[in-house]
Amino acid sequence: MHPSPPRYDRLPVAMQHALRLRGALIPCGPGVRGVGWPDTPRVRLAAIAGVLSGGHVAALLTAAWVWGAATDPGSPLSIAKAAGRSRAHQAGGAKRYELRLSPADVSVLGEFGATTPLRTILDLLHLSPSFGPDERDACRELMTLAAIDAEELREVLLTLRRPHVRLARERFREVADARAVALP
Numbered sequence: 001m002h003p004s005p006p007r008y009d010r011l012p013v014a015m016q017h018a019l020r021l022r023g024a025l026i027p028c029g030p031g032v033r034g035v036g037w038p039d040t041p042r043v044r045l046a047a048i049a050g051v052l053s054g055g056h057v058a059a060l061l062t063a064a065w066v067w068g069a070a071t072d073p074g075s076p077l078s079i080a081k082a083a084g085r086s087r088a089h090q091a092g093g094a095k096r097y098e099l100r101l102s103p104a105d106v107s108v109l110g111e112f113g114a115t116t117p118l119r120t121i122l123d124l125l126h127l128s129p130s131f132g133p134d135e136r137d138a139c140r141e142l143m144t145l146a147a148i149d150a151e152e153l154r155e156v157l158l159t160l161r162r163p164h165v166r167l168a169r170e171r172f173r174e175v176a177d178a179r180a181v182a183l184p
Contacts (some may be wrong), residue, residue: 004110005046008032029065029073030093041066045112048077051094056081057106058114059097060123061138066114069141070134080115080123097127117146121153122160125168125175139175150176 008016009031016032019025025032028039031047044066045058052058058066058073059080065073077094082101105119115123121142124135143153157165157172 005037005043006034007046007049008034009047009050030075030077039068041068041114042109044073045109045114048073049112051077051079052112054081056094056096057101057112059099060115060120060128061135062094063114063120064124064135064138064142067117067120067142067145069117069120069145070138072134074134097123099123117142118148118156121146121148122156122162122168125157125171126162126164128171131171131174135171136175139171143175 008019008025011019016025020032024035026035028044028047031050033039033043033047037043045052048058048062056079057063058078060078061070061072061074062078064070078097079094080097080099080101082099101115101119105115106113107116114120121139124131124139124142128135143149148156154172154176157168162168
């Protein structure tokens, strides 16, 4: 078993600053990671651990960043917690979503979790407040990680019952390859 990446967010700000000046800490999204730790999903989760307390997981563009499918985690960070209904509010530097998450929708990496690549695609298509080039590119990269092609994603979108289906289908057209079959 691999050791968990250190939680540098627990250090006093002055110590974090001194370690950055010495080159021992480098930026990792809005947080930092040790220079000796590779830039992996597990390390990225540790870098944003301060907002993942209370059972929250990285979601939407932040989860895409954790998986390496986005270059930026978004601002504010997007986090989610399982709940009965989907709603969002902003607190503590992160936009918090309450979603219907099953254990299959979350990948736990060490102490923290992120929505799976497939769930992240679906959430970006259905819930993302904006859908620009970053979100489109992230969806395309996540499709590779989830090992799903445009036709399979189309089938998933046709069978799922979720709010904002029309919006998700419009966004899917932007994401799908020009050769893919468009949604009705």
